[in-house]
Amino acid sequence: MTPRGRKPSRLVADRRYSAETGKPKSPKGSKPSGRRPTRRKPARKPRGNRLVRAITWPFRALWALVWRVTLFTTVVLALVVGASVYYVSSTLPEVAALTDGRARGSVTLLDRDGRAFAMRGDQFGGVVSADTVSQHLVNAVIATEDKRFYRHLGVSPRGVAGAIRINLSEGRGPLSGHGGSTITQQAAKLICLGVEYDPSEWESEADYIADCRRGSLTRKIKEAVYAIAMETKYTKSEILTIYLNRAYMGGGAYGAEAAARRYFAKPASELDPGESAMIAGLLTAPSSLAPTANLERSQRRAATVLRLMEEQGYLTPAEAQRHQDNPATMPPEAQDTSGGYFADWVMQSGPEFFTRKTTDDVIIETTLDQHIQKAAARAVNQIFSEKVREGSKAEVAVVVMSADGAVRAMIGGRDTDASGLFNRAFQAVRQTGSAFKPFVYATALELGHSPLDTVVDEPYCLNIPGSGQWCPENYSRRNYGRVTLVEALKRSLNIPTIKVSESVGRDLVIRVARDFGIVRELHDVPSMALGTSESTLIEMTGAYAGILNGGSSVTPYGLRQLRLKGDSEPLMGTGGGIGERVIRPEAAAQLIWMMEKVVSEGTVRRAKVPGWQVAGKTGTSREARDAWFVGFTADYVTGVWMGYDDNTSLTGVTGSGLPAEIFQAVMAGVHEGVDPVPLPAQAPPQPEPQYVEPVPQPQPQPAPQQQRRRESVLEQVLRDILGGG
Template sequence: MSNSGRKPGRLVADKRYPRAGAKKPTKKPAPKRRKPAKRKTARRRNPIAAFFIGIFRWLWRLIWRTTVFVSLVLAMIIGTAVFYTRAGLPEVSEIVDGRARGSVTLLDRDGAVYARRGDQYGGAVTADGVSKHLKNAIVATEDKRFYNHFGLSPRGIASAVRINLSEGRGPLSGHGGSTLTQQTAKLLCLGNTYDPSEWESESAFVADCRRGNIQRKIKEAIYAMAMESKYSKDDILAIYMNRAYMGGGAYGAEAAAKRYFNKTAASLNPAESAMIAGLLTAPTRMAPTANLKRSQDRAATVLRLMNEQGYLTAEETRHYQNNPATLAAEAQMSAGGYFADWVMRSGPEFFTRDTTEDVLIRTTLDQRLQAATAEAVNKVFSEKVREGSKAEVAVVVMSADGAVRAMIGGRKTDASGLFNRASQAVRQTGSAFKPFVYATALELGYGPLDTVLDEPFCMNIPGSGEWCPKNYTKTFKGRVTLTDALKDSLNIPAVKISESVGRDLVMRVARDFGIYRDLKDTPSMALGSSEATLLEMTGAYAGILNGGSSVTPYGLTELRLRGDDTPLMGAGGGIGERVIQPRAAGELIWMMEKVVAEGTGARARLSDRPVAGKTGTSQEARDAWFVGFTADYVAGVWMGYDDNTPLSGVTGGGLPAEIWREVMTRVHQGIPAKPLPSQAPVVQAPAPQPAPQPAPRDQRVRDSILNQVLRDILGGN
């Protein structure tokens, strides 16, 4: 084959495998093609829009820079305020007890607690020293984010503002969104303390601490953050648990646990813890002593919150909701409210009403007798008093030395804080005053069997004219003994005896026995026109029982500070000076026995023991009394209306005597019967007398005048 003179062509393989020593040709990169530039279309911006956009950008940058600057300045101010506030915060131990007043605990004659007054405080507790259930219940109820915030909860505040606005209130009115730390700051009143010289009352100070304006909220927030920076979370929780009011006069968890469950805060179960935590929103209204069912319903909600936040299992929640907490027996006792109020009023003010210490007062109250008295009053009123009647009642039971054992001050027999008709109502005594008239006569030598004439009788009273007393029955019995006159409560003989012995002496005897109010120096004094309280009258009759010595009724036997063994004071009453001789007292008791055995007080008779007493009905039957005694106890009963409306068909020998019998029947259960210390009159045969000698004429004239005066007063010969 011919090549036509051309060089042979290179094989393809040669191209793939270069010859040895041959240099590999370098390829030049292909030049990049430039895409033809797009033609920009010139867009003209609206100058007006451009102007406003520029203004907006400038304003935005200004606002942003101002906000950052202001935020930095505010942060510095708040930080300085928090640091300054923190420097003034006291130690935790100094602020756990936030009470302005101390507490008063009243014990009965056996040493058992029956009433509390003032601000109860059981002692300081720590977050680790209480039941974990109580700690969890408080956090779950009051502030579930307590352990995660710095004292304030922005989410909580925003939510509260939203709710307040949606309910038509101001943003800061109603829900506050407060954290538990802020609530503690309120309890501390932002570090302020109550000063009586600066505030009208303690309640006004507390109201100021609870104000919710914007200025107060800012101070509260700063104080809360200062607390968070100084105290631990458990310290803050401990302050809260110690200072919070938990109803029933109890301040702090320990006091509440003892008040409601008679146990320590460390031993509370979930149901009890939930009940105490549930009190914090409204302690007075939610207190189990005020309404147990309402408190249990609130506790069920707290248990549900504890379950939702993982503190209780579903099974535990159901168990404690189905088995709610109940009050301890001591918390349910409400006996002795009137008695406790009387002791608090009659005791030294600086240790009772205005005490700053925790005080223990031992009293004379017998809770068995108190319960028996209340039961008797309720029985008679439910059976014998018409429905809708507004008639009130008062009862006092005491020993012969004046130690008050039971007291009822109104138809609400177990009430407290109400008007006490036993110690505060000053009423006309009526015929219940007459024993003091006869006590004076017996002391001067009269005898129970001496006689007086019961017949129409009038006296001329200077400045008032003629006064003619009448008997209750409008009849006259002629000549009667002093015993019969008292037994049948005859008015005319009582006035005659009073005028015979002298009203001044009758007034003196009555005052010495304890009827110390302004006695009216008029003939009607013998009929009980003067006034006294039931407590005073019962104490005066106790003086007759004890043999004629005066008595000062008392309820306090010992007062001491909590933790001290040495009493600061002892009994404030008891038996005093002698008023009449034992013989006169014994004869008067014998006469008063006849009042019950045969006279106006027959409804007060006891089947198993002797009784002495006296009925009393004041003018127009505005007051009805029965006061009497056995060998062991003295009791007084008063009935009437607070507005002095006359009683309808009630006298001292009626319902008051029946109440007295019901009370004393229960009071004496299990007590052996004893005779009264009475002294029957001795009837002696007249001794032979020498033949009378005629008296001188002038002596006969004097005797004639004296006899005429006595006949005018006493009647007869």
């Protein structure tokens, strides 16, 4: 409070400003000096700073320029990438359109019991999603292929840097080898960055796939943009669904469902950790790591995947150890896939638009008998392991069929379970040798001759127009005088066979052989009777089946029925079977009687099957380049061929040797536990035998033959023992 009676004093602040202007008042007694106040000069900088600035100025200017360019470039790239991602994202279809990306369909082949034994084309078991497959499979795939899958936006810079470092450390280019691709990038590759396969633009599907898998820098950039676009369009679960359905998983299987059924005969939803690890493990190299290719290698890879699953917390140490100690194996129903050569033959002989180039999923019911196929494979493996010298390049082919031409087993080479290789059962065209002789005698029997008719086995020569004189000899280089037709066939004598052929007419022999199924060119020359022409094993086996069924031709077949997957009505049925009659049933029955003597009394007793009657004929081509045995029981016909692919002569092998032994082993396995059935043979009546008079031909001087007769008795006996056709 102020003292009473006095005015309050003014605040000091009021006295500092004039009432009119509000400007500060000058202090009392002070006058303007009329001079501007003196500014304080800044302290002079050392001369050294100017020098540093002068030296560093270009670098600072360059850095500023680089910074501005980098910033500008980054902004431009971000805009370009953003626009590209937005554009690509807008073109992406719905997930449902991307789950089945096969360029062609699949072919599943079923044996005679309805079990799948081979798959061709692109197998697809059906659409699955990341939510419907086993969670173990999802975990295994993520642990193996992309452990940061749920944390990145389609591209993992850390993964790319790590991949480049590994590639450089291993002596490869930065983009060669490990790619550091995320699952999203792999899915982008699988859909080929949205480019669909157009047959008119690519030479083959393989070229299209190779282009999709290119690893150039430009391709990597496009792939990264596409992956980011997929991340903006789809959820993680949808991206994983695309990947699980389109990834190739070996064995012709595309997608998790096809792989689960192919390797474990179960749906993908029921896979356990060990099975899931095996499927996830083969994604890096599906062809070589597939359990069908090498089960042990596949199990080792699965053990690595189980370890990764444990490290990332998907399995406990105890669970991982348990499945490593008890690795996944293929169940019998998944392993039962023998018959690769047979499947190749069916695919080659079937209609192309439903087999090799199908765009639909096709089911083919076949005539294959797994029991017979395995018996044939065991026989071949046994004979080659026990009786063929180590290092030999000799090959083999086996065909087993019913009398109506239904092929029950086929082996096209020493690798009995292979597929996709040269199939000697139907692709190798070879000289038949004496295996052709039954068609000569079939012609004679059809014309009314009896197996007991006789022909003289003696030195014999023919004049061949343009070639001069030809003097055939028996394999033993001996002559046996007057012999019956059955004796001539039983001993596989060459001279009587040629005489019979010349007597009945080569044109008729050629006609009978063609009608029985020998479709190759048969040369109309006397040596044709000795099998100098060529044929395939399946043709020869089919021709012998015609003899067994009573004289009617057959067309070998393996396809019984073809239908589209999901349809019950077939699109086509069998294209083979019994055809027109070639010779009378009586003639066929008598020929079977003659051929049974070949096995029971003649040159090929090694082919006997205990308890069963067996008929057949050997064949050894010129210079022993081919060795044949084709024979039959009442139930099945089996043909066996041995030789070298380069036509090298066989050493110590004739048709009565290893081919007959393979035949015997095959047939013993086929007929195991089956009650014997006699052959439909008919012994000839016993009328007065007729002499088959050969066509008169000028005879040469017998001096060379007489000289041969002076051979020692011991040598004659040895040659007789070693003789054969």
